[in-house]
Amino acid sequence: MKTLYLDCFSGISGDMFLGAMLDLGLDEKIFLDELHKLPLEGYEVEIKKSENGGVAGTDVCVKAHEHHPHRGLKHIYEIIDSSGLKPEVKQKSKEAFLKLAMAEGKIHGKSPEQIHFHEVGAVDSIVDIVGGCILMDMLKPDRVYASSVNVGSGTVKCAHGILPVPAPATMEILKGMPVYSRGEEGELTTPTGALLLSTFVDEFGSIPAGSIQKTGYGLGKARRNSPNVLRAVLIEQVEVHGDDSAAPSLPGDLCCRDGFDHDRVAVLEANIDDMNPQLYDEVMECLFEKGALDVYLTPIIMKKTRPAVKLTCICPEDKKGLLIKAMLENTTTLGVREIEMARTKLFREIKKVNTSLGEIHVKISKRGNKVIRMSPEYEDLKRLAKQKERPLAEVWGEVLKEIEPDDQR
Secondary structure, X not given: OEEEEEEOEOEEOHHHHHHHHHXXXXXXXXXXXHHOOOOOOOEEEEEEEEEEOOEEEEEEEEEEOOOOOOEEHHHHHHXXXXXXXXXXXXXXXXXXXXXXXXXXXXXXXXXXXXXXXXXXXXXXXXXXXXXXHHHHHHHOOOEEEEOOEEOEEOEEEEOOEEEEOOOHHHHHHOOOOOEEOOOOOEEOEOHHHHHHHHHHOOEEOOOOOOEEXXXXXEEOOOOOXXXXXEEEEEEXXXXXXXXXXXXXXXXXXXXOOOOOEEEEEEEEEEEEOOOOHHHHHHHHHHHHHOOOOEEEEEEEEOHHHOEEEEEEEEEEHHHHHHHHHHHHHHOOOOOOEEEEEEEEEOXXXXXXXXXXXXXXXXXXXXXXXXXXXXXXXXXXHHHHHHHHOOOHHHHHHHHHHHHOOHHHO
């Protein structure tokens, strides 16, 4: 299974992403030929080998000859739709710009259709985003992982003036992603970089287990005390077909020779016996918004036979501090216990699937490359049942028969 890992220790921008992908060995000519199918004028793309902070890599510079026109979502959609790009590249590009429009709309109190992009509506940013979608289509990874994202610090000059880092749109797009700030002041993660992460990354965390095949470095423009680069790592993960006894052994507790996905999580617990039960719904929602993987309540009996509730929160290790703070601030507990645990998972992905009743999202669980189960999205089934005026259980059963793997029928 081909896996792409993006190491964002110095943040990420659109041109850094293009550089890192090309540095993996993707064909420059094919990339530029595809890019020129976009009906845009007034720009040129310079691709060269260079170095930043002593690290050699690929430097991509999109030189635009226009002065940041304010394009709206409709205009950008028209540019993309009228191109000769592949349908899947068009779709991913439009998905990215819609996410940006929704983020900008939330900040400015407008609908996505009313938003006019400033910097990200310029030719260079359009080329960065669409170019990123072209390169991902060329690579076609089975899974995409990324590290926590270094966002930088200080201030940045935008169309709306001088703003704190991350800029508001970047901050909105980064919601749900693990972030941190380290090193010199400056904008390390840009809106285009955040958009590409939001569009393509399946999971954030440490580098996944597997055999490293290639490493590429995309160079940033700023010179800093440490290398300003984005590292892209191409990893071959073990695919398991039936008997996996011959699968190669990988070192340490990251070994995935069994075909499962392995990581580590933090388990946070608090015993609560003096809080209004009506508040738990809001507490759980708050924890999920801040990045919890799972939250659940367990009835317990404490000293003097007092009935109480144990609140448990499972989260990525780098979200632990934020979620402990949320538990202490939003409940009546005086303390939170924490345990770090290893976790073994099936590989998971969500895909759109066409059924006889309509399109739905399906969660696909795999061991290696073998599909273990396929679970339809509940909200999609509820929507179809309402549209077709049929019982939910009946719709559920019919869809399950259509999507279940052939070897399980």
